[in-house]
Amino acid sequence: MVKFDKEWGNYLKEFDKFDKAIGDLRDTYNKLVTTRKDKLDSILSEIESKKALMDKADNGKEENII
Secondary structure, eight states, rough: OOOHHHHHHHHHHHHHHHHHHHHHHHHHHHHHHHHHIIIIHHHHHHHHHHHHHHHHHHHHHHHHOO
């Protein structure tokens, strides 16, 4: 029984490591998603807005030329 208890304890320790790894992976994934959503998407939206304004200004110049 002592041998079983020792092996069971070792098994649980390994399982705890696995559980921690899953938690770390989940935390990292959430951080990446939040970074993308909060930072990168807003930068892309800003770039697209500026591009749309530049395209609109360029279209106005072309109409004046013709």
